[in-house]
Amino acid sequence: MIYDPTDPAIIADPYPQLLALQAEEPAHFSPKLKAWVLTRYDDVKRALGAPEMSVDRIQPFYRALPQETQSKVAEIVKYLSLWLVFRDPPEHTRLRRLMAKAFTMKAVVDLRPGVEELVDGLMEDAAGDSDYIATFAMRLPGLVIMDLLGVPREKMDEVKGWSDEMQLFIGSAQNTPNKYERASAGAKAMAGLFRELIEDRRKAPTSDLISAFIAAREADDQMSEEELIAACMLVLFGGHETTTNLLSTGLMKFLNDPAARERLAADPALAASATEECLRLDGPSGSMARLVAEDHDLHGKTLKAGDRVFAMINAANQDPSAFDRPGEFDMTRERNKHLTFGYGPHFCIGAALARLEGEVALQKLCARFPDMSVTGPLVWHETMIMRGLRSMPVSLR
Numbered sequence: 001m002i003y004d005p006t007d008p009a010i011i012a013d014p015y016p017q018l019l020a021l022q023a024e025e026p027a028h029f030s031p032k033l034k035a036w037v038l039t040r041y042d043d044v045k046r047a048l049g050a051p052e053m054s055v056d057r058i059q060p061f062y063r064a065l066p067q068e069t070q071s072k073v074a075e076i077v078k079y080l081s082l083w084l085v086f087r088d089p090p091e092h093t094r095l096r097r098l099m100a101k102a103f104t105m106k107a108v109v110d111l112r113p114g115v116e117e118l119v120d121g122l123m124e125d126a127a128g129d130s131d132y133i134a135t136f137a138m139r140l141p142g143l144v145i146m147d148l149l150g151v152p153r154e155k156m157d158e159v160k161g162w163s164d165e166m167q168l169f170i171g172s173a174q175n176t177p178n179k180y181e182r183a184s185a186g187a188k189a190m191a192g193l194f195r196e197l198i199e200d201r202r203k204a205p206t207s208d209l210i211s212a213f214i215a216a217r218e219a220d221d222q223m224s225e226e227e228l229i230a231a232c233m234l235v236l237f238g239g240h241e242t243t244t245n246l247l248s249t250g251l252m253k254f255l256n257d258p259a260a261r262e263r264l265a266a267d268p269a270l271a272a273s274a275t276e277e278c279l280r281l282d283g284p285s286g287s288m289a290r291l292v293a294e295d296h297d298l299h300g301k302t303l304k305a306g307d308r309v310f311a312m313i314n315a316a317n318q319d320p321s322a323f324d325r326p327g328e329f330d331m332t333r334e335r336n337k338h339l340t341f342g343y344g345p346h347f348c349i350g351a352a353l354a355r356l357e358g359e360v361a362l363q364k365l366c367a368r369f370p371d372m373s374v375t376g377p378l379v380w381h382e383t384m385i386m387r388g389l390r391s392m393p394v395s396l397r
C-alpha cells in the first residue's frame with residue numbers, strides 16, 4: 001500500500017486508506033512523504049508524548065538548508081525556534097510553565113459572554129447564502145484570539161495577511177515564488193506589531209494576555225522580549241486556523257444530519273459532548289509531525305533516530321480498539337478520549353478556548369438556522385496536518 005496524501009481523492013476522504021493502513025500496516029513507511037505513518041490509537045498516543053520522539057524539527061530543517069536559503073528564512077526561524085510546540089524538554093518545560101501562568105482557565109471562562117455576543121453578530125452576517133468559511137468560521141476564532149491577546153480588532157486583515165505569508169513556510173506551499181522571503185517578511189511585520197503592543201503594555205498593563213505574559217514569573221524567571229513576541233505569535237497561530245477547521249468540519253456533521261441538528265438546537269446541554277464528537281470524528285487535526293530521537297522497533301519495523309514520523313490523529317480517533325462504533329457520529333458519546341488536542345507534555349494549551357468556541361457556535365448555529373444546506377462544491381485544505389475546508393458555500397435559513 002502506498003499512502004499519498006496529495007491525491008485529491010484522498011484529500012476529500014482520507015479514511016478508507018488510513019483505516020486500511022491501521023488494520024494491515026500500522027507502521028507504514030511512505031516513500032512519497034519519506035516518513036513513517038502511524039495510524040493506531042496506542043501508537044499515535046505514544047508518539048505524541050514519548051521521549052523517543054522529538055518535536056524539534058525546525059532546527060534540523062534549517063541546518064540542512066543551503067546558506068543562501070538560510071539567510072532568507074532567518075527572521076521566521078528565529079521566532080519559530082522559540083515556539084514551545086517545537087521545543088523538547090527542558091526548554092519546553094520552562095516555556096510551558098511560564099505560558100500556563102498567564103493562560104488560565106479563568107481567562108477562558110471570562111471570555112464566554114464575549115464569544116456569545118460575537119457568535120450572535122456573525123450569524124446575522126452569515127445568514128442567507130454565503131461562504132461560511134469567510135463569513136463565520138474564519139472570523140470568530142480570529143476575533144476571539146485577537147481580543148484575548150489584546151490586538152485591536154481593526155488589525156484583523158493585516159494580521160491575517162501576515163499569517164498567510166508565514167504559512168508559506170510553516171505549511172506545505174510547494175511552488176509559490178519567493179515563499180521564504182515572503183514568510184520571513186510576514187514574521188518580521190507580525191513581530192513588529194507585537195513588539196509595539198508589548199512596549200505599550202509594559203507601561204500600562206491591561207487585563208489582556210499580552211500583559212499576563214509579561215507579568216508571568218516562575219521563581220526568578222520570566223520570558224525574554226523575543227520569547228514574549230514568539231509566544232504571542234504562537235497563540236495567534238495556534239488559536240486561529242485550528243478552530244476555524246473545528247467550526248467547518250463540525251458544522252458539516254449537522255448540515256448532513258437534520259435530526260442531529262434538531263436535537264442540538266433543542267438541548268443546549270448537549271453542546272459539550274457534541275463538540276467533543278465533532279473534534280473526534282473527522283475533526284480538525286489530521287496529523288502531528290515528529291522526529292525519531294532514539295532508535296526503536298514498532299510492529300516489526302525499526303524507526304531510526306532522525307526519521308520523520310506522522311502520527312495520524314484522525315485515524316487514531318477512529319481506531320476500533322479505542323472507540324465503540326468508531327465511524328458513527330454519536331453526540332452523546334461518553335469518555336471520548338480523542339487525541340485531537342494531542343497528548344502528553346504538548347497537550348494543547350488552548351483546548352478550553354477551542355471547546356468554548358465550538359460549543360457556543362455549533363449550538364447557536366443549529367438553533368438559529370433550522371434550515372441549512374450545502375449549496376456548492378466543498379474545497380478541502382490540501383494538507384494532511386490540518387483537516388478543514390477552505391471554501392464551504394452554504395444556505396443558512
Ligand code: HEM
Pocket residue numbers: 048055084085086096145234235238239240242243246284285288289339340341342343345346347348349350351353354
Ligand atoms: C480546535 C482547535 C484546536 C486544535 C485541534 C488544536 C490542536 C493542538 C494539538 C494537536 C497540539 C499538540 C501539538 C503537538 O503535540 O505537537 C496543540 C498544541 C498547542 N495549541 Fe492547540 N489546538 C486548537 C486550538 C488552540 C487554541 C484556541 C490555542 C490558543 C489560544 C492553541 C494553542 C496551542 C499551543 C500554544 C500549543 C503548544 C503547546 C505545547 O507545545 O506545549 N490551540 N494544539
